[in-house]
Amino acid sequence: MSYNPAFVENVINSFGSEKSRIIQMLQDIQSEYRYIPREAVAQLSETLDIPEPQIYHIATFYKAFSLEPRGRHEIKVCLGTACHIKGGKRIAEGFERSLNVKAGKTTSDKMFTLETVNCLGACALAPLVQVDEDNHGKMTMEKIERVINAYINNK
Amino acid sequence: MRIESAAKLESYRTSLVESQDPDRQKILVCGGTGCLSNGSMEVAHVFEEELKAQNLKANVDVKMTGCHGFCERGPLVVFLPQGVFYERVGPKQVPDIVKSTLVEGGVFKKNLYKDPNTKKEILSEENIPFYKGQLRWVLRNNGKIDPTNIDEYIAVGGYGALARALSDMTPSEVVEEVEKADLRGRGGGGFPAGRKWRTVIDAEGERKFIICNGDEGDPGAFMDRSIMEGDPHSVIEGMIIGAYAIGTDTGYIYVRMEYPLALKNLKKALDDAREMGFLGKNVLGTDFSFDIEIVRGGGAFVCGESSALMASIMGKVGEPRAKYVRSAEKGLWDLPTNLNNVETWANVPLIIGRGADWFTSVGTDTSKGTKVFSLVGSVKNVGLVEVPMGYTLRQIIYDIGGGILNDRAFKAVQTGGPSGGCIPEKYLDTKVDFDELTKLGSMMGSGGMIVMDDQTCMVDIAKYFINFLVDESCGKCVPCREGLRQMLIILERITSGEGKDGDIELLEDLGGAMTWGSLCALGGSAANPVISTIKYFRDEYEAHIKEKRCPAGVCPDLIEFSIDKDACIGCTRCAKVCPVSAIAGENKKPHTIDKSICIRCRACYEVCPTDAVRIT
Ligand SMILES: Cc1cc2nc3c(=O)[nH]c(=O)nc-3n(C[C@H](O)[C@H](O)[C@H](O)COP(=O)(O)O)c2cc1C
Ligand code: SF4
Ligand code: SF4
Ligand code: FES
Ligand code: FES
Numbered sequence: 001m002s003y004n005p006a007f008v009e010n011v012i013n014s015f016g017s018e019k020s021r022i023i024q025m026l027q028d029i030q031s032e033y034r035y036i037p038r039e040a041v042a043q044l045s046e047t048l049d050i051p052e053p054q055i056y057h058i059a060t061f062y063k064a065f066s067l068e069p070r071g072r073h074e075i076k077v078c079l080g081t082a083c084h085i086k087g088g089k090r091i092a093e094g095f096e097r098s099l100n101v102k103a104g105k106t107t108s109d110k111m112f113t114l115e116t117v118n119c120l121g122a123c124a125l126a127p128l129v130q131v132d133e134d135n136h137g138k139m140t141m142e143k144i145e146r147v148i149n150a151y152i153n154n155k
Numbered sequence: 156m157r158i159e160s161a162a163k164l165e166s167y168r169t170s171l172v173e174s175q176d177p178d179r180q181k182i183l184v185c186g187g188t189g190c191l192s193n194g195s196m197e198v199a200h201v202f203e204e205e206l207k208a209q210n211l212k213a214n215v216d217v218k219m220t221g222c223h224g225f226c227e228r229g230p231l232v233v234f235l236p237q238g239v240f241y242e243r244v245g246p247k248q249v250p251d252i253v254k255s256t257l258v259e260g261g262v263f264k265k266n267l268y269k270d271p272n273t274k275k276e277i278l279s280e281e282n283i284p285f286y287k288g289q290l291r292w293v294l295r296n297n298g299k300i301d302p303t304n305i306d307e308y309i310a311v312g313g314y315g316a317l318a319r320a321l322s323d324m325t326p327s328e329v330v331e332e333v334e335k336a337d338l339r340g341r342g343g344g345g346f347p348a349g350r351k352w353r354t355v356i357d358a359e360g361e362r363k364f365i366i367c368n369g370d371e372g373d374p375g376a377f378m379d380r381s382i383m384e385g386d387p388h389s390v391i392e393g394m395i396i397g398a399y400a401i402g403t404d405t406g407y408i409y410v411r412m413e414y415p416l417a418l419k420n421l422k423k424a425l426d427d428a429r430e431m432g433f434l435g436k437n438v439l440g441t442d443f444s445f446d447i448e449i450v451r452g453g454g455a456f457v458c459g460e461s462s463a464l465m466a467s468i469m470g471k472v473g474e475p476r477a478k479y480v481r482s483a484e485k486g487l488w489d490l491p492t493n494l495n496n497v498e499t500w501a502n503v504p505l506i507i508g509r510g511a512d513w514f515t516s517v518g519t520d521t522s523k524g525t526k527v528f529s530l531v532g533s534v535k536n537v538g539l540v541e542v543p544m545g546y547t548l549r550q551i552i553y554d555i556g557g558g559i560l561n562d563r564a565f566k567a568v569q570t571g572g573p574s575g576g577c578i579p580e581k582y583l584d585t586k587v588d589f590d591e592l593t594k595l596g597s598m599m600g601s602g603g604m605i606v607m608d609d610q611t612c613m614v615d616i617a618k619y620f621i622n623f624l625v626d627e628s629c630g631k632c633v634p635c636r637e638g639l640r641q642m643l644i645i646l647e648r649i650t651s652g653e654g655k656d657g658d659i660e661l662l663e664d665l666g667g668a669m670t671w672g673s674l675c676a677l678g679g680s681a682a683n684p685v686i687s688t689i690k691y692f693r694d695e696y697e698a699h700i701k702e703k704r705c706p707a708g709v710c711p712d713l714i715e716f717s718i719d720k721d722a723c724i725g726c727t728r729c730a731k732v733c734p735v736s737a738i739a740g741e742n743k744k745p746h747t748i749d750k751s752i753c754i755r756c757r758a759c760y761e762v763c764p765t766d767a768v769r770i771t
Binding site: 027 | 371373374451607626728756
């Protein structure tokens, strides 16, 4: 998706150009582009009169934000306590091997970004993997390939 | 439609109740996150289609509710008025369920809950052991009403407590009632809510604020989520009552962005409450005005801490500050601010609606009312459990939870999240309340209860929590930042077989320093998981250090995988799943593992149908 200054302007206006809503604005920008484009930081800085480094500080502090473009599908492997004791870490390593990419990174074909996260709040389904909006509960090593393929096949 | 007075609310409620036919056929489909993940939306849709196809639609309502708590068994479907409870309902079974239950007037046995011990089917929710011992006060509406329909909340008496507070009580009488009820904060520390409200009321400031903490950062806990998703009005009603008592016109609900359904249902609830005149100018026709804004959290654990959360609402990096002055006195924009947890707020309408005496009739000397726990891990019945304070761990884990998964041995229960600790078997008869768990070196925390069996390594669990906190520490203060890093190095050393004499003592010393020297409670309590596991499972640490052995068979550097020839049936599943092709063998013949290639990923162990894969 190419950068659209009018979109960001709309976001800023929807919060009444209120500086204290910067995190909410970044969230809306993140939802649109799935990362925070540099141009957006410049535009926010300019319009709201907040120094760019301060915006970058916020964007790197909160886990919600990414400063790099993401893959087409985002895979989040839960490493919360319930998922940990049911083998979440092994599942994460399994995804790393199958996708040939380290957690936190995007595959070279830009298809998947793999991440590990702390508790997705559906602990009864542990171990849990979330791909985009879908929850895959009770994951096993055997299911990993199947889950990945389902997203490759319907892009 | 606006409701302009308490009397009008009551007459509206009566008209709603009268228009409802208690005998009308209803099908309640769970629309909580757990069941949605298992496809409950499609199940509801197929019910609609099937009712149309069978010409039953006119007489039956299908309704999506909030979480019933038994998420692992989802999708859950309840038929009313029959009270039949179906579990694990897939779209394919819908026609049979409709036919058996509605056309033939019986039940469809296949989707009934079966008692794991007696193997007998159980028909209704009340008789299922998981629900039997519970006392659902806070979760009173979860799973019963449609959270997106304000009329349903009003019909069960919702906003009645608000009407009572506004028409019959002065703000100070409201605070007195909460004080009398001894309501302690459900978000972690158990600080008395009434006392906090009082501090805010007495503090100087031209404006005041209240906040609902819906950040729910504790891993393994999801009760706040279920309440926000399944009964958002109870939280909102509690906040309006609190705002009236404290004297403020502005409130915030801080919700973590990982909870999209909670955000959606809260937003709808706020809009509806505003339209009916429970929020906004002149609440219920009185002089009191109040509104609530939703703020989405940015996904940082430390943002659940009060001062960090407030910084985040103000658009700053969520770092805690030293508490020389309390947030109650100088919070948001340096003005008096009252922060309470989701479950705390959801208790308020109960207390005001039914009175403090009713509320304190349940609980222990120092902890009144009920507590919602998320019971997860190696336990048979996983889900949300609400019990009176003072229930024992054993009652929760064995009576309600059904005991340990696969009948393995109980090892520990972890409570209180990263600030809490692990409790061993000998304390299973401890009564659960704020003070008893603290005495054991753990904490009530927000109510996560993670049950661990003999296949959990306690050193690995300690390392897990420290690793979690290394990531989550904001890094502002040295004892927390450096202390955690050093602890992690030591724990990694121990779990990889490089542990040295003195490591345990070093961990204890570091823990002490962090507890005393950290700026906020994250660092202040970070050592708890380490200290409590050392205290109760010291032998396990020693086995790692002295014998280079992981008794639970978890730490990859200290274990080996092999296949028992006699048990192996040669099904080839292990060979197929092994990521490094370390397993060889022919179909129907015993397989073998090449230990020099094996990366100890455990995949073969997980899939083997005959337990032929052994860990030594
Ligand atoms: C690191 C840290 C994280 C916290 N996370 C949460 C949280 O996610 N939800 C919550 O309600 N309280 C959390 N708390 C506790 C809050 O600081 C605060 O005490 C609580 O929300 C007050 O509400 P209560 O008195 O109703 O319990 C956290 C505290 C710390 C130190
Ligand atoms: S533990 Fe993993 S790597 Fe080792 S044999 Fe089993 S499947 Fe293969
Ligand atoms: S999965 Fe188990 S039974 Fe099947 S071949 Fe492997 S070791 Fe043998
Ligand atoms: S621990 Fe994984 S969803 Fe909560
Ligand atoms: S989500 Fe359905 S029971 Fe919890």
